[in-house]
Amino acid sequence: MMTPQQIVDTINSPRTSDTIYYALKKFLDENKVAEAISYIQDSFGCDEETAKSALLLYKEQLYDELKKIIKETVSSLSPAQIAYNNAVAGELQNVPTCPICQSTNLKKISGLSKVGSIAVWGVFAAGRTSKTWHCNHCGSEW
Secondary structure, three states, X not given: OOOHHHHHHHHHOOOOOHHXXXXXXXXXXXXXXXXXXXXXXXXXXXXXXXXXXXXXXXXXXXXXXXXXXXXXXXXXXXXXXXXXXXXXHHHHHOOOOOOOOOOOOEEEOXXXXXXXXXXXXXXXXXXXXOOOEEEOOOOOEO
């Protein structure tokens, strides 16, 4: 059986998936301590006392330290840097993706391209003229 410190070391290990780390972080962010303890028990096969101790160590060694770093980083940013970071985050959230392959490697189909298709293909280009995006990865258009 693992000790609480060994559990925390495993959670923090680069060989361990970030899933456990972020699941515990989410539980603590939402103040769901009982769920966090149960999650540790399920993930590491330990008893409740060991899981409680491991959660306490995780909170002291990793979670609180992460919160402190985030707070220090955010407080050290200028208003211009915060505005820039918010703008970049907004742009990343509003990036269209291909409905077929989820790629973001897209090209907007220009009006000139649509007119050219009609000039070359006539009625047969009608399907393409209603499309807005072309996926450079899988070739789909929508």
